[in-house]
Amino acid sequence: xxxxxxxxxxxxxxxxxxxxxxxEGYAQEEIAQMLGVAVGTVKAQLHRARGLLRTMLSR
Amino acid sequence: MxxxxxxxxxxxxxxxxxGAAERAAVERHLAACDECTASxxxxxxxxRRIAGLPRGIAPARDLLPEIGAAIDARPxxxxxxxxxxxxxxxxxxxxxxxxxxxxxxxLTSAATAxxxxxxxxxxxxxxxxxxxxxxxxxxxxxxxxxxxxxxxxQAVLVSRRAELAPETVRILEENLRIIDAALAEAGAALRGDxxxxxxxxxxxxxxxxxxxxxxxxxxxxxxxxxx
Numbered sequence: 702x703x704x705x706x707x708x709x710x711x712x713x714x715x716x717x718x719x720x721x722x723x724x725e726g727y728a729q730e731e732i733a734q735m736l737g738v739a740v741g742t743v744k745a746q747l748h749r750a751r752g753l754l755r756t757m758l759s760r
Numbered sequence: 761m762x763x764x765x766x767x768x769x770x771x772x773x774x775x776x777x778x779g780a781a782e783r784a785a786v787e788r789h790l791a792a793c794d795e796c797t798a799s800x801x802x803x804x805x806x807x808r809r810i811a812g813l814p815r816g817i818a819p820a821r822d823l824l825p826e827i828g829a830a831i832d833a834r835p836x837x838x839x840x841x842x843x844x845x846x847x848x849x850x851x852x853x854x855x856x857x858x859x860x861x862x863x864x865x866x867l868t869s870a871a872t873a874x875x876x877x878x879x880x881x882x883x884x885x886x887x888x889x890x891x892x893x894x895x896x897x898x899x900x901x902x903x904x905x906x907x908x909x910x911x912x913x914q915a916v917l918v919s920r921r922a923e924l925a926p927e928t929v930r931i932l933e934e935n936l937r938i939i940d941a942a943l944a945e946a947g948a949a950l951r952g953d954x955x956x957x958x959x960x961x962x963x964x965x966x967x968x969x970x971x972x973x974x975x976x977x978x979x980x981x982x983x984x985x986x987x
Contacts, residue, residue, distance in 0.1 A: 704809055717823040723810045729777075735830035748771050755806060 707757040711750050718743055719750035765789060765796040774803045801905050812968055896954045899963075906967035913974035925982045932977050939970045 708716060714736075721727045721735070722743075729747075733740045765773060765786055772778050773786045790797050921929065943966050950959045976983050 704813065708810075713823055717827055719810075720823070721827070723807060724813060735827055736824070737826065744768055744771065748768065751771070751803065751806060754810075755802070758806070 704754070704758065707754050710757065711753055715746045715750035715753065718746040719754075722747055723751075763789075764793065765799065770796075770799060770803065774800060774807065801908060804902075804905055805909055808968065899960050902964065903967070906964075906971065910967065910970050910974060913971070913978055916978050917974060920978075920981070923981045924977065925984075928977055928981060928983050931984060932973065935973050936970065939966050939973070942966050943970075 708719065711719065717736070718732055721732045722729060727735075729740050729743045733743045736743070769778070769782075769786065773783065778786065790800060917924070917932070924932075943963060946959050946963045946966065950956060950963065953959065
């Protein structure tokens with residue numbers, strides 16, 4: 702599967718965090734503020750998104 | 761041996777978010793643990809691929825209403841493509857990543873010649889603000905990752921050479937020869953001028969191109985070039 706398609710299949714919040722941090726370059730603290738969540742939650746979503754991407758890309 | 765580098769520690773290390781002491785502890789562990797070194801390499805490769813995506817892909821502001829509202833509330837960032845590009849370029853350089861698309865147009869001797877001794881905002885860089893140079897250590901780490909990844913893929917292709925269409929082999933070999941020549945030339949120039957950001961970026965772009973080429977051939981034995 703190609704990367705863009707894999708990103709499109711991520712759950713929406715995990716995908717939003719991944720795009721904001723890994724693609725658009727916002728800091729985790731900024732993302733936490735935007736979404737009204739704790740930084741720990743942003744990290745958890747980001748790690749989940751990257752893990753899911755790795756799984757999808759290795760298929 | 762200290763604990764393996766997993767979960768949040770692994771991601772924070774690769775994202776450059778650890779403090780100096782913790783980072784040093786992770787690097788001591790990595791020096792002795794092949795398994796964790798492989799995890800770090802794998803994560804960096806994924807992030808490099810993500811960083812190489814065209815800008816504007818799946819903009820986060822369209823995903824959730826609160827993101828659009830939050831971005832609009834930041835006048836210095838909202839809707840301004842130029843600052844966003846700079847931000848992203850700087851961010852990429854800081855993380856040892858590179859969006860290949862924003863860098864150099866050509867991987868040729870002429871481009872190398874142009875870059876040697878020229879400023880990073882010289883004519884070979886198209887409308888891109890000069891990012892910070894890679895630290896030499898960071899660049900060596902990045903280069904080692906690329907070499908390991910391209911070696912692995914080349915080994916796969918060698919073992920499956922019989923399955924590849926002759927035309928695929930020919931195109932692949934021709935392109936690899938051009939990229940390897942560009943890498944050798946830029947590498948030699950970089951040894952003479954280790955702080956030259958444009959040269960190090962050119963090398964990363966060339967490695968990214970090489971990886972992409974090998975990946976495509978590995979995925980499709982009848983690949984003939986093109987997208």
